[in-house]
Amino acid sequence: MEDTDPELYREAFRSADIPMLIADTNFAFRDINDAGLDFLGYEFDDIIGESVGLIAADEEVYYEIVEQMISGETWSGEFMARRKDQQVVYGQGFATPMVVSGDVEGILAFFVDTTKQRHYENASEVLNRLLRHDLRNELNVIYGYTQQVASRLDDEKALEELELVQEKVLDIVHKSERARDLREHLERSHDVSNHPVKLDVVLNNKIVDTMIEFPDAEFEFGPFPQVEVIADDLLGEAIECVLENAVTHNDKETPQVEISVKRDGGHVIVRIADNGPGVPEEQRDLIFGREEYDQLHHGTGISLFFADNVISSYNGTIWVEDNDDEGAVFCIRLQEPTAID
Helix, strand or coil, X not given: CCCCCHHHHHHHHHHCCCCEEEECCCCEEEEECXXXXXXXXXXXXXXXXXXXXXXXXXXXXXXXHHHHHHCCCCEEEEEEEECCCCCEEEEEEEEEEEEECCEEEEEEEEEEECHHHHHHHHHHHHHHHHXXXXXXXXXXXXXXXXXXXXXXXXXXXXXXXXXXXXXXXXXHHHHHHHHHHHHHHHHHXXXXXXXXXXXXXXXXXXXXXXHHHCCCCEEEECCCCCCEEEXXXXXXXXXXXXXXXXXXXXXXXXCEEEEEEEEECCEEEEEEEECCCCCCHHHCCHHHCCCCHHHXXXXXXXXXXXXXXXXXXXXXXXXXXXXXXXXXXXXXXXXXHHHHC
């Protein structure tokens, strides 16, 4: 193979569909393929000549790689990279010195994106812990109520407390079923790659499902633009979680939900507005479970936590705004396929 055209190797490097880079012995970028530029969000001229440390989100691992390269040894393991937009992405990395005539002339590194897998594994783990935590607390409440009922069976208030017991039991059943369903969806989609999804079809299907589930609520929506977004099979479940939240946490006799879609420079924004009590600004991270775990049970619950993690796995975002009249607007921003070509 000594007479193989070097251009063949260069073309293989450039066209590989996994992120790859070449650095010099000072650990500065000398080349990076298209997959690497897409993964990190940089233009070629912006990153060439910069230190590889620019993309390292974990200094300890970065220095471990440097030491291995200086020693002439290969390295492999988990690697956290920081994109140009400061988002941290996760990968399984490999780096090796490039030796020419006995001398180290540079470094070759590549990594496999495991960000989505990491999101789903974290979400699945927290869903399990959250479910166990809520079950334990609410079973304790049930136990307390039943003790009170047993101690005064002739008390008229006993019937009221018994009704509270029944409500708590139903709440536990609902949470158990919801957590189980969401975890099953996560596990089924674990290895599914993000791909173009018809947003209008997903929205129409999930709005109909929610209307059937909540016949007393009013839903307002018009024809949606026929647009595709980067997502996977979990998009519908995430949107359904937000639609359900707009009804179940609504304090009006007739919950009203308005759904709209607009395109915004390579992105699509879904707006789900309700006439409920709204969300105070200081609670807007809490309801998505973005605080530490020991505070999660003070938030809305598992559905918005699930939606947040799924949308994040598409490099999308979800947030809450005040509605103009009353209530809240949940906004979901997703990428169009053309935005990442």
